[in-house]
Amino acid sequence: MSETTPHLALPLLAAAQAQKHVTHNEALALLDAAAxxxxxxxxxxxxxxxxxxxxxxxxxxxxxxxxxxxxxxxxxxxxxxxxxxxxxxxxxxxxxxxxxxxxDGGAWRDALAMTPSGATATLRAVEEEVTLAGAFVASTLLIPSRAICLAVASRTVAAVTGASAYEVGIAGETSKFGGLLGVALGASNIGVIGPQAFYADTPLRVTALGGSFTGGRVRLVLSYLAFTL
Known part of the structure; x- marks a missing residue:
């Protein structure tokens, strides 16, 4: 008979074993760590x-x-x-x-779905707070190449100054995820789009309306589907 359980390798008590509480406590500690x-x-x-x-x-x-x-x-x-x-x-x-x-038996993955050979489809949400200055600010958040973008949400986390409103999008489509967005603290928007594939890394952009940014911060949350072979 094995001295440990087959899945969590918890130690088992032996017949007529002395100091049984030591083995029992060891098993509880491992179970507490894994559950x-x-x-x-x-x-x-x-x-x-x-x-x-x-x-x-x-x-x-x-x-x-x-x-x-x-x-x-x-x-x-x-x-x-x-x-x-x-x-x-x-x-x-x-x-x-x-x-x-x-x-998966070899590595930790954040996949939504996975094939036996390791191909994955993953739903991801990433966020960044952008400090605003000038006519527009390019975020370090990128819609990855070969990803399908679902939405970009935004929230004003520090009141925006210098501009009367702002929009969230990408170069060439500056209001793709929302236009005329509020500059007051707490103003928010969920910019849902029809699922769209991107074929190059594409940074998000916050663009000032009615003047250039002189202050404020906006939190962006990008949601997308990513794939691996």
Whole structure:
């Protein structure tokens, strides 16, 4: 008989075992780490300078120090570092990205759908706060090449000055995702379009109306479908 469970590798009690509570507590600790899995991040290659018991991370590629050799595993802090090896089908919520991932047996992916050979279709939402100045501001948010754009939402998070309104779009279509948008704090818009394919990386643009921007900030949220072979 195996000394551990087949899926989570929880230690099993042996007949007539002494110190049974040690094995039982070990199993509870592993179960507590794996159930309803939520990690802090997945970009670290080494342990953070400070951690509290229960902190979990997905170890990034190129791991060093105490995490060396554990790329893709769950690093659990419980006084020291211990590691859980994920199995195909595990899901994890990554707090730093507000994103859920699926482990496909080889890597963590954020795919909406996936083929056995690894082709994916992924629904993504990304955001950026843009500080406004001048006639227009090009965002660092890009609609990726070979993606299908669904919507760009906007919210005024610091009152806009210098302009009486603004519009959100792209070069050549400056109001594609909304025109005559409000400059007051809290004004918002959801610029839904018919699904449109883009064949080059295309930056979003915020354009001033009725004067140039002299201040203010706008949060943009880009929603799109992305694909891999």
């Amino acid at each position: 309803q899995l939520a990690v802090l991040d997945r970009t670290r290659m080494a342990p953070p300078a400070a951690s509290v018991p229960g902190d979990r991370h997905i170890v990034a590629a190129g791991a060093t120090g105490a995490w060396a050799g554990h790329e893709g595993e769950i690093a659990l802090h419980d006084g020291g570092w211990r590691f859980l090896e994920p199995r195909a089908g595990w899901r994890a919520y990554v707090g730093a990205e507000a994103r859920s991932l699926l482990f």
